[in-house]
Amino acid sequence: xxxxxxxxxxxxxxxxxxxxxxxxxxxxxxxxxxxxxxxxxxxxxxxxxxxxxxxxxxxxxxxxxxxxxxxxxxxxxxxxxxxxxxxxxxxxxxxxxxxxxxxxxxxxxxxxxxxxxxxxxxxxxxxxxxxxxxxxxxxxxxxxxxxxxxxxxxxxxxxxxxxxxxxxxxxxxxxxxxxxxxxxxxxxxxxxxxxxxxxxxxxxxxxxxxxxxxxxxxxxxxxxxxxxxxxxxxxxxxxxxxxxxxxxxxxxxxxxxxxxxxxxxxxxxxxxxxxxxxxxxxxxxxxxxxxxxxxxxxxxxxxxxxxxxxxxxxxxxxxxxxxxxxxxxxxxxxxxxxxxxxxxxxxxxxxxxxxxxxxxxxxxxxxxxxxxxxxxxxxxxxxxxxxxxxxxxxxxxxxxxxxxxxxxxxxxxxxxx
Amino acid sequence: xxxxxxxxxxxxxxxxxxxxxxxxxxxxxxxxxxxxxxxxxxxxxxxxxxxxxxxxxxxxxxxxxxxxxxxxxxxxxxxxxxxxxxxxxxxxxxxxxxxxxxxxxxxxxxxxxxxxxxxxxxxxxxxxxxxxxxxxxxxxxxxxxxxxxxxxxxxxxxxxxxxxxxxxxxxxxxxxxxxxxxxxxxxxxxxxxxxxxxxxxxxxxxxxxxxxxxxxxxxxxxxxxxxxxxxxxxxxxxxxxxxxxxxxxxxxxxxxxxxxxxxxxxxxxxxxxxxxxxxxxx
Numbered sequence: 001x002x003x004x005x006x007x008x009x010x011x012x013x014x015x016x017x018x019x020x021x022x023x024x025x026x027x028x029x030x031x032x033x034x035x036x037x038x039x040x041x042x043x044x045x046x047x048x049x050x051x052x053x054x055x056x057x058x059x060x061x062x063x064x065x066x067x068x069x070x071x072x073x074x075x076x077x078x079x080x081x082x083x084x085x086x087x088x089x090x091x092x093x094x095x096x097x098x099x100x101x102x103x104x105x106x107x108x109x110x111x112x113x114x115x116x117x118x119x120x121x122x123x124x125x126x127x128x129x130x131x132x133x134x135x136x137x138x139x140x141x142x143x144x145x146x147x148x149x150x151x152x153x154x155x156x157x158x159x160x161x162x163x164x165x166x167x168x169x170x171x172x173x174x175x176x177x178x179x180x181x182x183x184x185x186x187x188x189x190x191x192x193x194x195x196x197x198x199x200x201x202x203x204x205x206x207x208x209x210x211x212x213x214x215x216x217x218x219x220x221x222x223x224x225x226x227x228x229x230x231x232x233x234x235x236x237x238x239x240x241x242x243x244x245x246x247x248x249x250x251x252x253x254x255x256x257x258x259x260x261x262x263x264x265x266x267x268x269x270x271x272x273x274x275x276x277x278x279x280x281x282x283x284x285x286x287x288x289x290x291x292x293x294x295x296x297x298x299x300x301x302x303x304x305x306x307x308x309x310x311x312x313x314x315x316x317x318x319x320x321x322x323x324x325x326x327x328x329x330x331x332x333x334x335x336x337x338x339x340x341x342x343x344x345x346x347x348x349x350x351x352x353x354x355x356x357x358x359x360x361x362x363x364x365x366x367x368x369x370x371x372x373x374x375x376x377x378x379x380x381x382x383x384x385x386x387x388x389x390x391x392x393x394x395x396x397x398x399x400x401x402x403x404x405x406x407x408x409x410x411x412x413x414x415x416x417x
Numbered sequence: 418x419x420x421x422x423x424x425x426x427x428x429x430x431x432x433x434x435x436x437x438x439x440x441x442x443x444x445x446x447x448x449x450x451x452x453x454x455x456x457x458x459x460x461x462x463x464x465x466x467x468x469x470x471x472x473x474x475x476x477x478x479x480x481x482x483x484x485x486x487x488x489x490x491x492x493x494x495x496x497x498x499x500x501x502x503x504x505x506x507x508x509x510x511x512x513x514x515x516x517x518x519x520x521x522x523x524x525x526x527x528x529x530x531x532x533x534x535x536x537x538x539x540x541x542x543x544x545x546x547x548x549x550x551x552x553x554x555x556x557x558x559x560x561x562x563x564x565x566x567x568x569x570x571x572x573x574x575x576x577x578x579x580x581x582x583x584x585x586x587x588x589x590x591x592x593x594x595x596x597x598x599x600x601x602x603x604x605x606x607x608x609x610x611x612x613x614x615x616x617x618x619x620x621x622x623x624x625x626x627x628x629x630x631x632x633x634x635x636x637x638x639x640x641x642x643x644x645x646x647x648x649x650x651x652x653x654x655x656x657x658x659x660x661x662x663x664x665x666x667x668x669x670x671x672x673x674x675x676x677x678x679x680x681x682x683x684x685x686x687x688x689x690x691x692x693x694x695x696x697x698x699x
Contacts, residue, residue: 032641068641068654071656074634077545078638
């Protein structure tokens, strides 16, 4: 009797797990959105408010359900697995890269060219739609963009009696002055999945040495070795912290936040972090282009940071397709984009009235983007995943003295082949 | 003279033994101690500037923040349900399987045993697409039952390996005596072999529980809503693409490791005895 009762309870409990589900109103279309803009992400509150408002305005007809995915690496794995299993999420985001362009080959993903009219396309900044177009298809829609200028801690520069360097020679002088004042000149890192901070320094040098079409040059071009020599110098003679080799973004960013390093590179999403965790550093930070390493000054490293993707349900579920298009338009509306930008410091591919931005550092980012002589992608946005992951390994080896700059580039070239 | 020399050697051996043990105790416990202290520090910056020292101010609110941000209370409940039922299902299946593989002679027994246990050699990541597809087709996506089934299945090779070896060590005479006393086939399993396999069951169950408790990637893949989220997913709520609230995350991790520690402490002796079972045969 007792065993039977336990068995019945077990079956009831298991069944409740198996069959319990959310209630859905009749006739209501539900869009599922696995989103990384949740939890501690700076965009989370603004995005949540926009989703809530959309759901309220479309109550009874469309409901967007956010599936919270706070871990980015896990999220990427989940999206990759879903697409491999041909079960495409209704609506999601990707970081555009040569690797994620493989998603364009999936039949289940919507080509936005099929649904966008001229007015909708006109909302985007020049060139962004073209950047997201691959093989004539627009299977991901540009959304968040970024530039990654150099962050200069002016208070540390003043303490060392140095001014912002405009070229490599001045950079060498500035680094010497900073070290003499007991300040570590730059934040660097070889760890993480792409050695982010150092990869951006390298990309700045390549842009300055090679100009707007620098990445079109093959890796056998001398600019890559020259840029590697400069990067090596940033790792030498105390020009960066001793934990940079093997360090991750927490290390490079942490030293800048702690007021220990005078120069750092990152995107506008980091503004909130500096503002909250290191208000003194925030008050003394200015952003500008990197010192010119070659003949091309004033370059910025800019890229599409996040693109929107949707499942192609035009034939299988036209009602949901219409709902997804409506939600995409809602998230891309200039006023809504401005709301996210104001709260999170993000920059967007969609034109919006930047007068409402009141954060001085965020304004500096917008000014830096507008005044850039030209904008190039970073290395991770140009080369395939094998080269990107090799970059940190090769850099660590070069920084430890186990490889020359020429050998560093050879390692990248080998990975590229 | 010889006695004094022996005493000195013994003392020296004892000192070396304690230094050796102390060293391993230190390297085993220090990461946990560091984690515990870090969970009380103020901001990421405090952690960066003072990574090894005591917190200047003890921020007990990190624990409240951890509970509130990731809603750890309900996630704890989900993880306990998933891990608990995964153990029950896993042991129910593998104990019966191990009984047949260890006590019944039939053609192909070794082949089946080798095929099942070889599962430990296959990386979990290679199961992601098949598991995802099967769970979606079964309509179990975003259900705790999906995790129960997957975790109990993933642990089958280890449990079969442990239980088959354990049951194989039980003397055949006990089963023969039971047959003479009138035991039927299923009673030989339920009344003779299973009660004598408690240590093995505890070991296999503990390993399965710890796996299910700590597993992250399948939980992320097969669930999406708060109603089916487990504790390991909750811990990731303190990270985002570009920043991590380390101190609150460490508080959440400290809370999350408590059940694993309790389970291991409770079954520690049985696990050790089970691991060494069969090592000495009389």
